[in-house]
Amino acid sequence: MLTFYFYRREDVKRIPEALAAGCGADALGIFAAWLSRQVPMHAFAMLGKRYDVGDVESDREVCKVFWVTSSSESMNP
Structure with missing residues (x-):
């Protein structure tokens, strides 16, 4: 499965906070998992x-x- 992440500007600004909280920097999904515990997030399947x-x-x-x-x-x- 190929995953795309779209972040709001205000969420991207939280990357330093996530790193300081121990969020790893070596896999894209780790920030998404951390952020999902901080703010409401939405997901959808992209067909095709x-x-x-x-x-x-x-x-x-x-x-x-x-x-x-x-x-x-x-x-x-």
Whole structure:
């Protein structure tokens, strides 16, 4: 499962507080878990496929999926 986190500006400002309280800094979900004990949080399932574009090669693979004309492929470096 791929997870996305969207935080409000005022919640992001609490990162130093979370770290001072012992919240680990090495995994994204740890801050979300800590924050959920501090403020109300909401979650929803995002249906459909998502693509992780973490490097040039994965970007090219995603472009193959979405670019359907040869003219648009010429825009891909």
